[in-house]
Amino acid sequence: MESKVHISVFKKSSRPQVTRCTVCCLRYHCPLCPPAMYKPRYFYITKCHQDCRNGSSGHFHCPFCKRTIVRRQDSERHIQTCRRPAEEPPTKRPKNPQNVPRFKEETSSRSGQGTTTKPDQKQKAVTPERQEGTPLPAGRRKPSGHDNPACRVGGGKPATVLCPHCEVPMMKKNIRKHIYRRHLDKAVEDITAHSHLDAVCIDEENGIYAVRKSFLEPFVPLHVQKKTWGKEHKVKCDSNECIQACAFAVRVGMRTFQCHHVRSLDYCKENAVQTVLQEEKINEMVKKMWFGEEEKQQCLQLQSQAATANVPVSVDVSMKSEHKLFVSVYEPSVSYCVRLGRVIVTYDKRTNTWHCPCTKPSSSCIHKYMAKWHLFETHVHLFRKEPSTEMKSDISEQEPSAENMGIAYPPEDDQLQRMVSYIHSSKRYPAVLPDDVLSVQQEGYPVQLFPLETLCSTCPEDTVLGPPILITSQAQIVSLTGVQKGVNTYCKQCSKCGMLYRYQEYHDGLHNFDDGVILTLNLCIFLRNSLQAHTAVGQVFDALEETFKTPLPSRDRLLHAYLHFEALTAHEYKYYCVNCGYFPSVVVMDRHEKGVFSMPFCDIEPVPGDFTGDVNSEDFWDCVSAEMIAWGLTSSDSNNPFTVHPSYHFWAPWIGQGTRRSDVVLNTEFLKAPGGADDINATEDRLTNQLMNLKVDAVRTLCKECGVDSNGSKIDLILRLRTKMQNKQDCNKVFEKICGASGGLAAIMCPCGIVYSLKFNIRAEGPRDFADMLLAWKHLPNVSVYDSAQALVNHTSGREPENLPFQPHEGRLAPPTPENIQAAKDRTLKIHLPWILEPNTENVEDDSHPCTKSSHRYVLCDKPDEDNGKDEKDILRRIDLVPELAGQLDSKVAEQFFTEMRKNDYFLKNMSPSACVFLVRNMVHHHNEKKERQSIEKMKRSVWEVGSSPDSVDNSASLGHCHDTRDIT
16 A cells, blocks of 8 residues: 655654755755755654645644644644554554654754654554655746745754663763652662672771762762671771661661661672882972971871781772872771771862861871872872873962972961961051952952062062962852852962961952951951940851851851951050040949850969069060961961960950050969968959859759758858858859859949950959059059959058058048048038049149149949948948039949940850950950040030030040040041
8 A cells, every 4th residue: 555654754764765966966955845955864754845735835744644734833733633544553662762753853944943743652653655855946946035944954862871770761961860869769778789889998808998978979989897707897887877877777676777888898899909108209209399308207107007007008999080089098096087097088180179087178187198199109190390281180280289389388387487477567457447448349359369479578688489379279258248169369488488478468358367268358347346236256157158058167267267357457455535535533443253264274374483473465465466367377276386375474454555554564363373362352242242143043053063052042052152162262163153264354444434454364353453453554543433442452552562552541532530430421521522623733743643633542432332341431432422523423334334245245255265355355445446436426516516616615524634636626
């Protein structure tokens, strides 16, 4: 029976038979298209452009009937419903999907689209007869306006692979996602000879293998031990997930459970090639300066330990990885990242980076040194210092890195000392950053950060620095709008002295912390203002991480980055009031009892025998700032040689430079230590007050910890603790339980709320601490407000018996006669101190105050504590006895300040002592700056309202007259 299938329909396996043209040319023509050159391809259902259908230039022919369809969508629906000829018997669908006839669209007209159909499973396409196309007459041309180009031939068929689990063909790029979605659980459960993880035996004696970590990821090995011979049988996987799964299986009774890594070892038939590392090779590496002599000795020692243990020191386990090299290195000590005595070191040839789980990528370790030695034995072609033309990802790319050039970065020892000193002295940021620096947006940040130095600053000659050396290509810039990754940071080295210089500029709006974490200056200012609002730095970054949906570095690292920024900022820390000047005539003193940092007292160094209490304040705080800077140049906190630990002989308060007598200040806390000569009565009273503020459960717990009977009421418990505190050692123990490890914070403030002195106590706060600060002042204030006034006077007088600091009347306002005491009780006694408002002009003495011109110095009591004195003479220390102070002096200003500071205790207590004192001083500095701006604005408004000069402002607004000459208008 003659086939009625049109010429445009044919099987996939058949090709159209065409003949060479003999009319218009010598080429082949498509029988379905106007004259054009034809290259035979596999065609299915294509669009026909012959005159088969009137009024239509393009159409499709049905393979089962004589109908023609214009639209592609209509042709698909028609073919699905059209019946096959009766003489065609139904056939079963082949098992291999690739043998099923398919209908594929092909472009051949101006519309450019063919048709694609999917026949029923019971249907089979009719095999069309091959027909020869009849060439068009030579005179026939395309009609006017009718674009009918030659048939477009589609590209080749994309490469497909079969799924190893369901044998479904798919594109190679989709196979991983398909296995993850459909067969991951099955692949893990059904470990067979055809579906298992690749493995190689590293140590045959101890049963150590390197197994592919996952079915999905590229080849990343981990260690697995399976030793079922000898005296000790060990089966263990190095994966945390597998360890947890095995522990859970044991708890539920599945003691025979084995993870898929262990089960894959049943099909491991490959042993790793053992490489013997030659000492001549490592000597050659030292000679070529790939690393130093010290690293060489460490490698040789590790090789000796491996030989003693009869295990291979290094094994190449790269296997199927294309761009990464993996070396299994022996490690005798067991840790969290080294459970089976070996560690995997990874080298990425594309990014030229090394990774070891025991340290961060930018740091070196013994395992990386051993891996370099191993690769120098097996892949010596990678170690070239000249540019490589074969592989862009060689170790010696066109720009060398610090690690593959043998440069120790971060630096160590003397190199670190010089680098910290240079950054601290020469790379400071201005206290007020320019607006153009803060206005830099994220799109404007550079992706390559080079140091600007060209000459060495330490060499006597003008030594030119070497070319930039890559530190890392994985640095990230953290800003308020996102995280920019893939930033390259570089350093330069002096060829003579070896001094390293890194990028530490602020003109780009960036702050480089450790060459891996870079903060924008806008973010640093935001963190500063957040701390003023009592928000921890970690909380800010938690919010940013949730906003960006991108993981950020550790919170400790980011906190250190902010402290590093503040250490490089050129703050004056002047602790100065625009109203009261450098020497306020009236001060308010108070303390923050809660410990501001934690510290073990057993770590405090003993005091030198010749120590008298004199500490250089500038040296101490410079050392603290140097520690903050060194954080960006050391691999961890434990490796920071600049760490400042609390000690009695090197722990200084901070007093403004214009206020203190000299850089040498007093710190006599070593006399408060057990066996010292300090009075603890004031400490007992304050601890009792603190106990009264605690809840019953807290007091009961404290009694148990101190070995006191915990039964009874709260008052009974407090009385027992007070009795126990009669002993100095027990008092210190109770203090540590209540107030924390440190002795709290003591401060001296002016009535305007500006802090003039800060002292971070190691032991319990007492009158000695305030005496240390006051005696370090150039001019003592005329009026000091302190809750334990008599204790302060007694202590200070004992230290200065020849020159009594507080007089007349031992700092009381009047002689302690019975008449004055009774008048003070009746509130009829008034003591005028006119020089508080107007300077004294009569009988000016040499030691008089420069602002008030008076040599009288009184110690008065704060109102809440003025009735708590045990001596009735203390009633002559009441503030309201002085009309010039009553109603003008806010004696609660220090208490209000510490109320705000207590809101920061939740994150300050978790910091190291040096970081805590540095941050507190910085926060108080910004507090003072804010108060100063507010005072200046208030004075400006007062001047404008009066309409005259600043001299017309009422003097009552200021209790001191020692102003500076700054222009406030």
